[in-house]
Amino acid sequence: MSTTSNAPRTALSGWGRTAPSVATLVPAGTDEDVRRAVLGAGDRGVLARGLARSYGDSAQNGGGTVLDMTAAARVLSIDTTTGLVSAEAGVSLDTLVRVLLPLGLFVPVLPGTRQVTLGGAIAADIHGKNHHVKGSFGNHVVSLDLMTADGQVRTLTPEGAPRLFWATVGGMGLTGVVLRATVRAVPVETAYFSVDTERATDLDDLMARLQADDDQYTYSVAWIDLVAKGSSTGRAVLTRGWSARRDQLPKKLVDKPYHFAPRSLFTAPDVFPSGLLNRATITAFNEAYYRRAPKEQRGAIQSIGQFFHPLDIAKDWNRVYGRRGFLQYQFVVPFGQEDAMRRAVARLSQAGTASFLAVLKRFGPGNEGFLSFPTPGWTLALDIPVGAGLGKLLDELDELVVEAGGRLYLAKDSRATAATLHQMYPRVDEWRAVRDEVDPQRVFTSDQAKRLDL
Amino acid sequence: MDAVGDVQRVLLLGGTSEIGLAVVRRLAGERKVAVVLAGRPTPRLDETAQELRGEGHAVEVVGFDGTDRASWAPAVESSFSGGDVDVAVVAFGALGDAERDWQDAAAAADLVTVNTTAPVALGVDVAARFRRQGHGAFVVLSSVAGERPRRSNFAYGATKAGLDAFFTGLREALRPEGIRVLVVRPGFVRTKMTEGLSAAPLAVDAAAVAEAAVTGLRGGRETVWVPGAMRYVMSILRHVPSAIFRRLPI
Ligand SMILES: Cc1cc2nc3c(=O)[nH]c(=O)nc-3n(C[C@H](O)[C@H](O)[C@H](O)COP(=O)(O)OP(=O)(O)OC[C@H]3O[C@@H](n4cnc5c(N)ncnc54)[C@H](O)[C@@H]3O)c2cc1C
Ligand SMILES: NC(=O)c1ccc[n+]([C@@H]2O[C@H](COP(=O)([O-])OP(=O)(O)OC[C@H]3O[C@@H](n4cnc5c(N)ncnc54)[C@H](OP(=O)(O)O)[C@@H]3O)[C@@H](O)[C@H]2O)c1
Numbered sequence: 001m002s003t004t005s006n007a008p009r010t011a012l013s014g015w016g017r018t019a020p021s022v023a024t025l026v027p028a029g030t031d032e033d034v035r036r037a038v039l040g041a042g043d044r045g046v047l048a049r050g051l052a053r054s055y056g057d058s059a060q061n062g063g064g065t066v067l068d069m070t071a072a073a074r075v076l077s078i079d080t081t082t083g084l085v086s087a088e089a090g091v092s093l094d095t096l097v098r099v100l101l102p103l104g105l106f107v108p109v110l111p112g113t114r115q116v117t118l119g120g121a122i123a124a125d126i127h128g129k130n131h132h133v134k135g136s137f138g139n140h141v142v143s144l145d146l147m148t149a150d151g152q153v154r155t156l157t158p159e160g161a162p163r164l165f166w167a168t169v170g171g172m173g174l175t176g177v178v179l180r181a182t183v184r185a186v187p188v189e190t191a192y193f194s195v196d197t198e199r200a201t202d203l204d205d206l207m208a209r210l211q212a213d214d215d216q217y218t219y220s221v222a223w224i225d226l227v228a229k230g231s232s233t234g235r236a237v238l239t240r241g242w243s244a245r246r247d248q249l250p251k252k253l254v255d256k257p258y259h260f261a262p263r264s265l266f267t268a269p270d271v272f273p274s275g276l277l278n279r280a281t282i283t284a285f286n287e288a289y290y291r292r293a294p295k296e297q298r299g300a301i302q303s304i305g306q307f308f309h310p311l312d313i314a315k316d317w318n319r320v321y322g323r324r325g326f327l328q329y330q331f332v333v334p335f336g337q338e339d340a341m342r343r344a345v346a347r348l349s350q351a352g353t354a355s356f357l358a359v360l361k362r363f364g365p366g367n368e369g370f371l372s373f374p375t376p377g378w379t380l381a382l383d384i385p386v387g388a389g390l391g392k393l394l395d396e397l398d399e400l401v402v403e404a405g406g407r408l409y410l411a412k413d414s415r416a417t418a419a420t421l422h423q424m425y426p427r428v429d430e431w432r433a434v435r436d437e438v439d440p441q442r443v444f445t446s447d448q449a450k451r452l453d454l
Numbered sequence: 455m456d457a458v459g460d461v462q463r464v465l466l467l468g469g470t471s472e473i474g475l476a477v478v479r480r481l482a483g484e485r486k487v488a489v490v491l492a493g494r495p496t497p498r499l500d501e502t503a504q505e506l507r508g509e510g511h512a513v514e515v516v517g518f519d520g521t522d523r524a525s526w527a528p529a530v531e532s533s534f535s536g537g538d539v540d541v542a543v544v545a546f547g548a549l550g551d552a553e554r555d556w557q558d559a560a561a562a563a564d565l566v567t568v569n570t571t572a573p574v575a576l577g578v579d580v581a582a583r584f585r586r587q588g589h590g591a592f593v594v595l596s597s598v599a600g601e602r603p604r605r606s607n608f609a610y611g612a613t614k615a616g617l618d619a620f621f622t623g624l625r626e627a628l629r630p631e632g633i634r635v636l637v638v639r640p641g642f643v644r645t646k647m648t649e650g651l652s653a654a655p656l657a658v659d660a661a662a663v664a665e666a667a668v669t670g671l672r673g674g675r676e677t678v679w680v681p682g683a684m685r686y687v688m689s690i691l692r693h694v695p696s697a698i699f700r701r702l703p704i
Contacts (some may be wrong), residue, residue, distance in 0.1 A: 009588075009631070011632040016457060018456075018457035018458075019455055019456055019457050019589075020589075020632055021587075021588040021589040021632060022585075022588040022589065022631055022632040023588055044586070044587070044588070056456075056457055057456070057457075061588075062538075062587050062588030062589045063585075063586050063587040063588035063589075064588070324672075324673070324674070325457065327457045327458070386457060386458055386459075388669075388672075390458045391456075391458035391459065391460045391483060392483060392484060394458070395484065395485065414456060414457035414458075415456040415457045415458045415460060417485065419486075447589075450462075450537075450538060451456060451462060
């Protein structure tokens with residue numbers, strides 16, 4: 001048995017609160033804690049877990065050991081001239097944003113929530129609104145310390161150890177435990193964004209607008225309405241912008257250009273019945289969101305919270321989906337497969353899978369990550385409450401995505417099959433070869449890895 | 455079991471049970487899954503395995519006999535050797551011969567062994583495996599016959615009462631471990647077990663049991679009656695005074 005058998009066994013789930021499993025949860029405050037757990041792992045293996053913002057079973061390891069990486073969350077050094085920041089893997093991007101801003105720096109990639117760890121950002125090779133021009137998180141990692149199955153700490157750089165580095169970036173914790181990393185932050189003049197907003201009447205209008213001038217913007221994303229019926233299906237609000245320059249700030253902000261004080265306004269209580277978010281509430285939400293957006297507005301100054309994380313003001317908002325939980329479906333299809341996107345949107349909208357926020361984005365070039373999600377093309381992400389018939393619908397969409405040469409995002413996946421996933425990631429066998437070299441016994445494993453035969 | 459309730463690998467204890475197979479197919483939906491068929495090593499078991507393979511599923515066959523205690527633990531062991539089991543369906547059981555089984559001690563003891571002792575013992579070992587893997591769910595075929603013994607088939611009813619009580623309690627013991635136990639209480643189901651008997655009121659077929667069981671499992675239910683109305687029928691029958699109950703034509 002593992003040396004950690006007297007640590008508490010805890011039911012763990014992802015952000016969608018579906019399919020929990022019970023594991024031994026061990027706080028990983030030091031390298032030694034990690035090493036002890038890795039070397040003492042039983043046959044159910046070990047896995048690192050960050051802030052559990054992945055939606056499905058990526059950060060679960062039923063019957064095995066799960067390392068709570070948030071126990072090591074220190075910022076280790078910041079070089080303000082080069083922008084290089086070193087930190088422990090459990091630090092959140094929220095903390096990094098707070099620490100970096102006063103120094104005139106910003107995290108290179110920020111996802112739809114700041115509540116993710118550095119380790120989770122690397123393991124999922126997360127993308128943000130700037131993917132089309134800046135790539136994903138791994139592109140900005142200069143080096144990382146990985147504890148492998150033998151208990152050794154290896155310092156990996158993309159130049160020095162490209163295979164293991166790129167197997168770890170996007171590798172979902174299955175090559176080892178990221179202990180620390182150094183990333184290159186980007187200089188900013190302010191904590192604000194200059195934002196252009198426009199409405200698109202339907203999906204084709206939206207894609208045309210994105211194709212026309214997306215690359216002029218550093219940040220770009222479109223909220224898209226999959227609930228509206230008929231010709232309004234796919235109508236969208238496009239918000240794109242740049243980090244604001246100081247001379248763009250209104251007078252009242254000029255004195256504190258790096259001011260950043262987000263607040264959580266309320267915590268969603270844990271009592272929402274399943275089905276509270278029904279088609280009616282969501283249709284109303286979508287309608288209001290679309291109507292509220294200006295038809296066209298240029299150069300509005302928005303805070304980080306307004307621009308990146310409109311949902312973060314409600315802490316634990318995932319609870320409003322009720323007991324059966326929810327999932328997020330996110331896929332990408334390559335450029336040239338616009339028709340697949342059209343069909344997917346039509347299918348989702350017909351099926352009445354009410355969704356709060358469906359988001360469409362244009363990805364730029366991918367990176368060397370073997371299992372990294374972003375590839376050039378169109379990505380759509382939407383939350384869907386779990387209900388009858390959902391599995392079948394998504395299996396059909398998976399087929400459509402496979403045929404179009406697209407793929408699902410592992411950090412969001414909670415229900416795909418091994419067969420589909422292997423078709424979607426042509427480099428999965430190369431990735432496995434690298435993993436098998438450093439972890440032949442598969443000490444590192446997760447519920448997702450078992451489900452998808454990774 | 456994944457976010458939408460789809461399964462990867464299912465264990466059917468009672469590999470030829472019509473109800474059990476209907477549950478397995480319903481769990482699989484349109485997906486191809488891995489199925490372990492555990493049961494008496496008979497041609498029928500092999501044919502069933504072939505049939506499921508023909509439908510695209512990956513099937514393993516594991517032998518055990520409800521009357522042969524030595525075969526139980528090894529069956530669980532090999533059922534889990536190929537990977538985690540998401541759902542274990544406990545479906546084997548015998549109807550017996552109602553009049554013989556209260557007058558012939560050996561027959562009565564055999565019925566209890568097959569219908570209660572064996573599923574309890576196998577259940578204990580499966581539960582241990584579920585705890586080790588940190589997830590898992592039982593679907594247990596009990597019967598309304600266990601809710602209140604009737605003159606017409608109380609030996610069978612008694613075996614199901616024991617089974618039902620055990621798994622209902624096991625549910626509580628396993629709750630902190632995140633493992634679920636769904637107890638299914640069908641009334642009369644038209645399968646080979648009841649072939650030749652005249653169908654009781656509210657009779658259903660195996661597919662109806664499967665649908666209720668799988669919907670119940672995905673919806674987080676812990677006990678389901680099939681058909682649903684049986685629940686209310688039984689809650690009344692449980693409280694009917696014995697003097698009257700005795701005279702009911704059931
Ligand atoms: C509201 C919301 C919005 C989101 N928006 C986006 C978005 O815009 N773009 C995007 O890309 N993603 C997005 N995500 C997903 C999220 O960014 C990823 O799931 C991310 O991996 C979560 O980080 P975490 O620290 O919570 O990791 P966890 O969810 O805890 O773990 C995720 C994976 O990382 C591994 N891992 C964690 N820490 C380590 C470590 N130290 N060493 C090795 N492996 C580790 C785990 O094993 C697991 O496989 C969003 C999620 C939510 C809830
Ligand atoms: N049909 C009903 O009306 C009804 C109602 C309520 C509850 N149930 C319960 O539902 C379950 C499934 O019944 P069913 O209707 O699907 O009947 P079935 O098709 O006859 O299935 C019975 C199963 O039990 C197995 N079995 C019998 N004796 C065994 C033994 N000694 N060792 C191992 N396996 C043995 C049979 O295997 P073999 O192929 O080897 O015989 C068969 O797989 C049973 O527990 C039954 O009590 C049935």
